[in-house]
Amino acid sequence: MSAEESPDPGPENSRRSEAGAGWVCGKPGTFKDLLPERVADFSWRRPRVLWRSRNDVLARWFGDPSNAIRRRCVDALRERGTPAAFTVHRAEPEFSFVLLGDTGEGDRSQYAVVPPLLHAAGDTDFMIIASDVIYPAGDAAQYQDKFFRPYKDYPGPIYAVPGNHDWYDGLRGFLHVFCGLDTDCSPPPWRGVLSFLPRMLWRHSGDVDGDALAEARGRYRGAPGQQSLQPGPYWAIDTPSLRVIAVDTGITGVLDRAQGRWLREVSAGPKPKLLVTGKPLYVDDDHRPGRIEGGGTVDEIVQDPAHHYVAAIGGDIHNYQRYPLTTEAGRKIEYIVSGGGGAFMHGTHTIPRTRVVDEGEFRCYPLRGDSLSRYSKLYGRWLHLPKLFELTPQEATAAVEHRLGIKAGRGYEDPALSRRVRFVASLLGVPRDGRRRSRFLRFPVRKVPQRFRSELADWDDPPFFKSFLRLDVTESHLRIRCYAATGCGDHETAPPCEDEVTIALR
Numbered sequence: 243m244s245a246e247e248s249p250d251p252g253p254e255n256s257r258r259s260e261a262g263a264g265w266v267c268g269k270p271g272t273f274k275d276l277l278p279e280r281v282a283d284f285s286w287r288r289p290r291v292l293w294r295s296r297n298d299v300l301a302r303w304f305g306d307p308s309n310a311i312r313r314r315c316v317d318a319l320r321e322r323g324t325p326a327a328f329t330v331h332r333a334e335p336e337f338s339f340v341l342l343g344d345t346g347e348g349d350r351s352q353y354a355v356v357p358p359l360l361h362a363a364g365d366t367d368f369m370i371i372a373s374d375v376i377y378p379a380g381d382a383a384q385y386q387d388k389f390f391r392p393y394k395d396y397p398g399p400i401y402a403v404p405g406n407h408d409w410y411d412g413l414r415g416f417l418h419v420f421c422g423l424d425t426d427c428s429p430p431p432w433r434g435v436l437s438f439l440p441r442m443l444w445r446h447s448g449d450v451d452g453d454a455l456a457e458a459r460g461r462y463r464g465a466p467g468q469q470s471l472q473p474g475p476y477w478a479i480d481t482p483s484l485r486v487i488a489v490d491t492g493i494t495g496v497l498d499r500a501q502g503r504w505l506r507e508v509s510a511g512p513k514p515k516l517l518v519t520g521k522p523l524y525v526d527d528d529h530r531p532g533r534i535e536g537g538g539t540v541d542e543i544v545q546d547p548a549h550h551y552v553a554a555i556g557g558d559i560h561n562y563q564r565y566p567l568t569t570e571a572g573r574k575i576e577y578i579v580s581g582g583g584g585a586f587m588h589g590t591h592t593i594p595r596t597r598v599v600d601e602g603e604f605r606c607y608p609l610r611g612d613s614l615s616r617y618s619k620l621y622g623r624w625l626h627l628p629k630l631f632e633l634t635p636q637e638a639t640a641a642v643e644h645r646l647g648i649k650a651g652r653g654y655e656d657p658a659l660s661r662r663v664r665f666v667a668s669l670l671g672v673p674r675d676g677r678r679r680s681r682f683l684r685f686p687v688r689k690v691p692q693r694f695r696s697e698l699a700d701w702d703d704p705p706f707f708k709s710f711l712r713l714d715v716t717e718s719h720l721r722i723r724c725y726a727a728t729g730c731g732d733h734e735t736a737p738p739c740e741d742e743v744t745i746a747l748r
């Protein structure tokens with residue numbers, strides 16, 4: 243199987259111009275009309291929001307309870323009669339779907355994705371949300387404004403894989419909405435001398451108001467064509483031409499033994515396969531193969547030539563990245579990060595010159611220069627030092643090209659590279675010569691906890707640099723396109739296509 247890339251995917255996009263990136267908006271976006279009258283003030287700066295996400299810290303310090311909780315949930319699903327294959331069958335060999343990750347903040351950056359998604363992918367057969375359906379902690383009560391309402395006009399069913407944030411309520415809200423299972427599979431199973439600590443601090447899932455959820459579903463996504471019930475937190479959609487396999491990576495990214503066994507079973511055979519995961523296997527020029535309880539990794543299964551995977555797409559990191567990797571067995575697999583579906587943005591300017599694949603083959607959105615410029619404006623505002631920090635897209639692009647020794651995607655005739663520009667770029671974490679960083683300059687990006695940095699990367703005005711994928715499947719090919727959601731009105735009806743790849747399936 244081979245992949246053909248198109249280096250020139252569309253008439254306007256961020257590789258062509260600043261307007262294509264959304265730096266200059268012709269007219270404001272209409273997405274604001276979709277927002278609820280009262281949008282809850284969602285900010286990662288609020289201690290309450292961070293406190294509600296505390297299960298993440300507990301899982302990392304005292305052991306991730308996701309596998310034990312998932313086992314109980316899966317037992318409950320099987321008792322209810324869910325077939326062990328956890329597979330949905332579709333008869334059509336030709337179909338299309340839209341995939342986006344890390345959606346559920348319920349604020350402008352999430353709703354800004356909706357109009358371009360409906361224009362570019364409103365005719366697809368189904369949607370997949372890969373990771374973090376509801377921030378900050380998966381609460382069932384928040385599905386109305388962070389899931390049902392934004393996607394009310396998407397006519398097809400929606401399937402999902404949970405992200406770590408969905409797990410912070412023990413997956414209770416997720417299972418209720420997507421699997422129709424109303425069971426509290428907690429409490430976590432910690433044992434030992436210090437187990438009282440996580441037991442005491444663990445945020446337990448609240449009660450689920452089934453009537454309120456049913457009303458929200460009926461009001462916003464009540465049409466017959468929008469209904470679906472997925473088999474479990476991990477599942478497969480089997481079609482004559484492609485099998486889409488989705489895994490649940492819990493809080494820290496480890497698959498339980500039973501899920502690993504299931505993954506090996508559904509991965510067998512010559513049919514081409516696409517993996518959807520809550521944690522990407524290649525991201526930020528790093529390989530994160532995904533451990534399976536009892537031995538082996540998810541990526542070993544994906545790279546096994548007997549399994550015929552053609553692509554692996556993961557959420558969790560809030561931008562778009564694509565690594566067309568040739569495996570040791572000589573097969574090409576597209577490893578894609580697609581987590582720019584609504585929540586705050588993770589910068590791409592901290593990605594080094596790639597070694598996983600040749601830099602010329604690597605694609606990301608936003609471009610590193612745009613990412614750096616956006617971050618510099620945020621830091622300037624936050625530190626009340628705009629004159630020092632703010633870099634124009636042109637300055638930021640020049641700094642990225644200088645430090646990484648690459649072509650950063652959008653060419654400028656006169657690269658503006660002052661000492662100040664170089665200083666800000668290094669301070670905000672653009673690696674020098676691909677990888678080397680001084681100890682001092684490494685501090686701002688690597689040592690500050692992600693949540694602290696992400697608060698700075700959360701904004702409510704264009705350009706948002708959000709993205710989603712449209713995937714079209716025929717009997718012979720899989721075509722993947724990454725579309726931008728900038729928040730600009732012009733781009734809502736003609737979203738820029740930022741990347742495209744077509745993969746032969748036979």
Ligand SMILES: [Fe+2]
Pocket residue numbers: 344373374405558559560581585
């Ligand atoms: Fe996320």
